[in-house]
Amino acid sequence: MNFIFISPAFPQNYYNFCDRLKKNGVNVLGIGDTPYDSLNENVKNSLTEYYKVNSLESYDEVFRAVAFYSFKYGKIDWLESNNEYWLRQDARLRTDFNINGAKEDDVVTFTSKSNMKEFYKKAGVPVARYKFCTTLDEDLKFIDEVGYPVVVKPDVGVGAAATYRIENKKDLEAFYNRGFNIPYIMEEYIYGDIISFDGIVNSNSNVVFCDNEVFPPSIMDIVNENLEVSYYVNKEVPQNVFEIGQKVLKAFNIKSRYFHLEFFKLRCDKHGLGKAGDIVALEVNMRPPGGYTPDMINFGQSVDTYQIYADIICYDKIKNVNLNHPKYYCVYCGRRDRLKYKYTYEDIKRVYPWISMHDNMSDVLSGAMGNEFFIAKFEFFEDMEKFKEMVSKKADE
Numbered sequence: 001m002n003f004i005f006i007s008p009a010f011p012q013n014y015y016n017f018c019d020r021l022k023k024n025g026v027n028v029l030g031i032g033d034t035p036y037d038s039l040n041e042n043v044k045n046s047l048t049e050y051y052k053v054n055s056l057e058s059y060d061e062v063f064r065a066v067a068f069y070s071f072k073y074g075k076i077d078w079l080e081s082n083n084e085y086w087l088r089q090d091a092r093l094r095t096d097f098n099i100n101g102a103k104e105d106d107v108v109t110f111t112s113k114s115n116m117k118e119f120y121k122k123a124g125v126p127v128a129r130y131k132f133c134t135t136l137d138e139d140l141k142f143i144d145e146v147g148y149p150v151v152v153k154p155d156v157g158v159g160a161a162a163t164y165r166i167e168n169k170k171d172l173e174a175f176y177n178r179g180f181n182i183p184y185i186m187e188e189y190i191y192g193d194i195i196s197f198d199g200i201v202n203s204n205s206n207v208v209f210c211d212n213e214v215f216p217p218s219i220m221d222i223v224n225e226n227l228e229v230s231y232y233v234n235k236e237v238p239q240n241v242f243e244i245g246q247k248v249l250k251a252f253n254i255k256s257r258y259f260h261l262e263f264f265k266l267r268c269d270k271h272g273l274g275k276a277g278d279i280v281a282l283e284v285n286m287r288p289p290g291g292y293t294p295d296m297i298n299f300g301q302s303v304d305t306y307q308i309y310a311d312i313i314c315y316d317k318i319k320n321v322n323l324n325h326p327k328y329y330c331v332y333c334g335r336r337d338r339l340k341y342k343y344t345y346e347d348i349k350r351v352y353p354w355i356s357m358h359d360n361m362s363d364v365l366s367g368a369m370g371n372e373f374f375i376a377k378f379e380f381f382e383d384m385e386k387f388k389e390m391v392s393k394k395a396d397e
Contacts, residue, residue: 001026001314002073004066004099006081006090007056009034009043011365013292017082018046020310024320027073031065032056059089066093078313082258082287087111088156101256102286110252110286113155114185120281123251125244125263126273127281133184136176140169146188155183165189190273190280192264197237197245198289198297200308203255203316207246209308209323211297212237213289228339229370230388232331233293233300244279252284256312258305260285291369292332292357299356299377300330328377329384333391334361334370340395345374348390352376 008018008030018028019042030043030050039050051068053061070076079099081090091107093099109115117127131142133152143150143166152175153163166172166186199210212234245261262282269275288294294305302325311319335341345358357375374391378384 001077002029002069002075003027003313004029004031004069004076004079005047006062006079006086007032007083008047008050009039010362011083011291012040012362013295014082015040015043015046016294016306017080017309018043020304020307021313022046022048023307024310024314026310026314029069029073029076031062056086056089059092062089062093063096066097070097084111084285084287084290087287102254106253107286110254110284111156113153113283116284117281119251119284120248123244123247125248125279125281128187128190128273130185130187133180133186136172139172139186142186143172149189151187151189152184153187154180155185190264190266190270190282191268192266192280194282195241195263195265195279196289197241197248197261197263198259198293199245200258200305200312201249201254201256202312205250205254207242207249208312208318209303209305210237210242210245211301212241213293228336228392229334229368230332230392232329232384233296235300235327235329240279248281248284252286254286256316257286258288258309260287260289291361291365292373292375295357296330296332296375299375300328302326302328328379329381330356330375330377331384331388332369333374333388335372335374335391337371341391342393342395342397343390345372348374351390352387 003021003026005018005028008015009032018030022028027048028046030047031053033053033056036050036052051065053065056062076097076099078101079090079094087107088111091102091104094101095103109119114130120127129146133139148167150166151163152166164175166175194215196213197210198213199207202208213231214234215231216229248261249259261284264280264282266274266276266278266280273280297305303323304321307321308318311317311321349355355374355376360372361369376387378387
């Protein structure tokens with residue numbers, strides 16, 4: 001089997017996908033813009049061959065790289081980046097080279113936020129009302145219907161980038177004065193907690209592994225206001241989340257992929273959407289959850305999701321991973337360089353010597369994830385909360 005992996009060096013934990021595929025006997029053919037000599041040894045060892053392009057943004061260059069691999073190795077069976085930023089380019093390459101997996105028309109359904117809504121409806125999941133941003137007057141008519149606040153965001157975008165909450169007419173005018181040259185949508189604001197349903201599906205869109213994460217109320221505010229962030233992988237997946245998630249995956253016809261579905265859990269009754277505690281659609285992301293979340297899932301669920309992914313690609317079933325291990329809460333706590341904290345890493349390590357990961361986040365991801373981060377797992381929820389309090393405690397508190 002020949003598998004082309006786009007950008008194996010970034011994010012820096014993604015070489016693990018390549019490593020597990022290679023261990024399954026796959027020819028893993030990397031394409032990236034990092035010079036080979038600058039690649040981490042882990043990345044080099046996870047690849048059969050590496051093709052360096054000047055820019056991954058250049059479709060012609062990446063196309064030539066795929067053509068080279070096709071000539072040298074024969075039929076390309078899979079091509080992925082597992083990275084939201086490259087999903088549409090991945091699909092275009094699969095279309096042009098007739099490679100297995102989601103093609104261009106398929107990817108439009110799960111990268112466009114407006115298109116997503118129709119598939120959520122097909123799955124029977126409520127969605128927030130929306131419209132495309134057209135003119136100030138038309139948007140004000142929509143706001144008269146749904147009320148302030150509203151959220152404006154790119155119809156196609158990555159994470160919470162360029163997403164804003166509009167509290168009043170002055171905010172809306174400021175949004176229009178900034179200008180935008182890509183389609184934006186406006187949605188009614190949902191008062192709810194953000195949760196996710198993550199995992200891997202087989203070729204029949206059936207979930208073979210999954211987990212549930214719980215996030216702060218607004219990633220948008222964290223990015224826009226440079227706030228701290230913490231979230232956690234739950235011990236167990238609530239049954240209603242699993243059932244809704246499986247329906248959504250079937251509606252989108254997602255096959256042999258890692259997925260990250262986001263929902264609101266309503267904090268209060270919302271006319272037209274549901275009662276407090278009900279699940280409402282946010283958006284789908286047909287790639288792994290961001291940052292080091294795959295590693296958090298591994299720590300919390302006592303598994304290797306990189307290996308599960310490789311097994312699904314190679315065998316369409318889990319072959320090399322035992323799912324019957326203890327489960328934990330696994331928490332991510334991000335710090336900001338602009339703030340002073342009471343406890344150093346060494347202080348925290350003395351109290352919690354089993355910290356799973358501690359490092360500085362790359363600049364590309366720090367807007368949403370913080371600058372310095374801690375990851376640790378706990379058997380009990382209360383102990384996790386105490387850890388979060390220690391990590392986030394300020395020097396002047």
